[in-house]
Amino acid sequence: MALPIRLINVGIRSVVLLSRFFFLFALAKMLDPAEIGKYGLLVAAVIILIWKFLAYAKETPKAFFGFG
Incomplete structure (x- = not known):
């Protein structure tokens, strides 16, 4: 039961990190x-x-x- 929760946690953290990365590139372009x-x-x-x-x-x- 703990493994799916851990995978969801890692997935959410990864999405947030990637969105920050792409947001910074979008700002750098503008x-x-x-x-x-x-x-x-x-x-x-x-x-x-x-x-x-x-x-x-x-x-x-x-x-x-x-x-x-």
């Missing part, structure tokens, strides 16, 4: 190199902010977020 650089900086900043929040939320007691 935008200037400077705008692609700005997009990359924006994406990197969002990823860092999410990463920092998740690290903060992991160390913060659940009562702070209203979960107990």
